[in-house]
Amino acid sequence: MSLPNSDNRLAALLRSTSLWRASEHHLAAPQQANSHYPGAPTGFAALDASLPWRGWPANALTEIITPLWGAGELQLVLPLLRDISTQGRSALWVSPPCIPYAPALASAGVDIARMIIVTPQSHEVLWGIEKALQNNACAVVLAWPGTLSGKHIRRLQLACVTGQTLGFVFHHRYIRHSNAVLRLRAEADDNALSLSILKARGSHRHDRVRLPRETL
Amino acid sequence: MNSRFSQASFALHGLHTAPISKKLINHDTPPRQRSKQEPLWYAVYFPQFASANSQSAIHLKRQQQIAQALSALSATVTIASVDSFSFEVASSLNYFGGIDSIRKRLSDSLTALLEAWQLPTQVQHAVSPTPAASLLMAKAGCNLLVYRKNNLRAALGRIPLQALPLPKKKKRQFHNSGLNILRDIWRLPSHQLGQRFGRDFLKQLDQCLGHVANPVPTYNSPEQFSSELEWDFSIENKQLLLPGIEELLERLCAFLQTRELAANRLVLRFLHEHHAPTLLHLDLRQASRQHAHLMLLLETRLHAISLHAGCIGMRLEVTHFQTVSLNSATLKGIDAASETGTHADILPLLEELQARLGNAAVRRIYLRDEHCPEFASQDIAFGEVGNTHAVSTDKSSPRPFWLLPQPVHLKKSAGRLFYHSSLHLLSGPERIETHWWNKQEVKRDYYIASNRQGMRLWIFHERMLADIDTEQAWYLHGIFA
Numbered sequence: 001m002s003l004p005n006s007d008n009r010l011a012a013l014l015r016s017t018s019l020w021r022a023s024e025h026h027l028a029a030p031q032q033a034n035s036h037y038p039g040a041p042t043g044f045a046a047l048d049a050s051l052p053w054r055g056w057p058a059n060a061l062t063e064i065i066t067p068l069w070g071a072g073e074l075q076l077v078l079p080l081l082r083d084i085s086t087q088g089r090s091a092l093w094v095s096p097p098c099i100p101y102a103p104a105l106a107s108a109g110v111d112i113a114r115m116i117i118v119t120p121q122s123h124e125v126l127w128g129i130e131k132a133l134q135n136n137a138c139a140v141v142l143a144w145p146g147t148l149s150g151k152h153i154r155r156l157q158l159a160c161v162t163g164q165t166l167g168f169v170f171h172h173r174y175i176r177h178s179n180a181v182l183r184l185r186a187e188a189d190d191n192a193l194s195l196s197i198l199k200a201r202g203s204h205r206h207d208r209v210r211l212p213r214e215t216l
Numbered sequence: 217m218n219s220r221f222s223q224a225s226f227a228l229h230g231l232h233t234a235p236i237s238k239k240l241i242n243h244d245t246p247p248r249q250r251s252k253q254e255p256l257w258y259a260v261y262f263p264q265f266a267s268a269n270s271q272s273a274i275h276l277k278r279q280q281q282i283a284q285a286l287s288a289l290s291a292t293v294t295i296a297s298v299d300s301f302s303f304e305v306a307s308s309l310n311y312f313g314g315i316d317s318i319r320k321r322l323s324d325s326l327t328a329l330l331e332a333w334q335l336p337t338q339v340q341h342a343v344s345p346t347p348a349a350s351l352l353m354a355k356a357g358c359n360l361l362v363y364r365k366n367n368l369r370a371a372l373g374r375i376p377l378q379a380l381p382l383p384k385k386k387k388r389q390f391h392n393s394g395l396n397i398l399r400d401i402w403r404l405p406s407h408q409l410g411q412r413f414g415r416d417f418l419k420q421l422d423q424c425l426g427h428v429a430n431p432v433p434t435y436n437s438p439e440q441f442s443s444e445l446e447w448d449f450s451i452e453n454k455q456l457l458l459p460g461i462e463e464l465l466e467r468l469c470a471f472l473q474t475r476e477l478a479a480n481r482l483v484l485r486f487l488h489e490h491h492a493p494t495l496l497h498l499d500l501r502q503a504s505r506q507h508a509h510l511m512l513l514l515e516t517r518l519h520a521i522s523l524h525a526g527c528i529g530m531r532l533e534v535t536h537f538q539t540v541s542l543n544s545a546t547l548k549g550i551d552a553a554s555e556t557g558t559h560a561d562i563l564p565l566l567e568e569l570q571a572r573l574g575n576a577a578v579r580r581i582y583l584r585d586e587h588c589p590e591f592a593s594q595d596i597a598f599g600e601v602g603n604t605h606a607v608s609t610d611k612s613s614p615r616p617f618w619l620l621p622q623p624v625h626l627k628k629s630a631g632r633l634f635y636h637s638s639l640h641l642l643s644g645p646e647r648i649e650t651h652w653w654n655k656q657e658v659k660r661d662y663y664i665a666s667n668r669q670g671m672r673l674w675i676f677h678e679r680m681l682a683d684i685d686t687e688q689a690w691y692l693h694g695i696f697a
Contacts, residue, residue, distance in 0.1 A: 067669065068636065068669055068671060069618070069695060071670060071697075075696075075697065090559065096618075097618060099593075100617055100618065102582060102583045102594070103589075103592050104614075105581070106583055107615065112583065116562070116566065116580060118578050119577050120577050124573055135565040137561040137562040138562050138565060188669065188670025189670040190666055
């Protein structure tokens, strides 16, 4: 940074650690998730660096908005599923668009015995998601609720806190008022999956992260 | 003497006070040495039932309920007659801490039952080493506690002969001979007794005194549990049915507790006035006898069903049981391989989900050793056993995360394959030819394609059709997501 030599005081101020810059994460965890900012590594260094929790926010709801199914949204949670299933914890898939294909998950290193698929009728989907999120025993809930409103998201977010569960909802539509702790828009092109962080509680940065196909 | 006892028993009839308010009167003391301890039979006589019809359905049901309540106190319960019961207590004396605490427990459970039936709560009781003597004393309203067989003769001395279960003719014979109480009999030369009053009478006396064996039929609680609640009005609000369900479950849990069982399959019937009952089935993955757990499941289930009409009663039936091993919790590791073991932590959640959404709505996926893509994955309801063989996964050929249940035919537009936008092939072909031995023969070339939305698609070219069609025979089979 080039500053006029006369203004040493400003330079000293800028170097000081007590100064908070708007470009930095507000209240972020310094290097990795800690007890104040509990998180679970996403498995993608670039994404971890852009998130205040250095990973997925724990006990919170993450919203992943994609224009279509198949934009690479499952790739995003795959490292997490691998981690929790090898630790012997379970993940619930509530109302996925298709039944996940066992050989693909198994070859990605996920213990498929830990994956439970719940396929409720459409009017019971939200009930099922909430019950799963409220349960302590279930580590991760992946949910495809279909239509959602801000009110539903608030309820699901509260359920995540109650059950200390990592919740993910996948949907297509941008909801104006969402209580989710982290909101991502995922879009794919030929070479990469690009993520825009629409909201991350505790940060004013709205980073865009590009995850090249090869790293997925 | 005679008149005093009969008066006493009449006076008890119809009084609304706690049953067995009279304490047992100790006739002797228990033997010091345990080895010398004789059996002790506790007899209970219900004057309320003296005139009950022994074949009526209501009475039989009540009898069963009383016997069930008694089996909480003893392993050997006998329904002696239409109005009296006896049960062996010597073996459970130490467990309950003496005859007095057994009497209190008995009093509590009988009061509850009799009050529910709106009957007078007075009953008569007695304890002695033989069932016959206990019953005789209880019927005569002589609330004695006799520990030793040797003292029975003296204890029975004051019992009126009219209290003995004898034909009227014989009773008149005693009366005419001036014999009123048993002590009068004891005074007679014993070798004359058989001649004067018949062998049957002699046998009765011997059974009372324990000189001859008196085998009694023991009551066995039924293998199946069935309990009913009825009321005289109709309930439509499901919320109002919950207390009733709770009551039924309480009975079930008491039943399971005494039989060392856990329930596997429950059926709850809601009875309607003009309709067939609404059924609610509950299959448990892991047998349970916890009131709270069962209640939660039934409540969840109840919200999911609709009642045909107003409900005038409920019946809870349990037909499948499992014996409880009390240390199963500590041996969890042993059945870790089984499904319930692996998922022990989330099992309550999965059961709750299954209770509301149906068993088939909670599923697991399994690998199968199959070359054909649609058969390589198996998804079945949680709780059913899937493929457990180890399957090697081939990491070289990529597979999509979503496999469509049915391949979707891909249209061509301007000579190019089209899905949301035109596709271009990224890699392939991977040829899969299998199942030539049956009608499901598969001959496909798989490619990975992408479209302008950045989707990675798993598509195949069908090679089974006639040549004219081959250009059209492109299908989408999976999405890499």
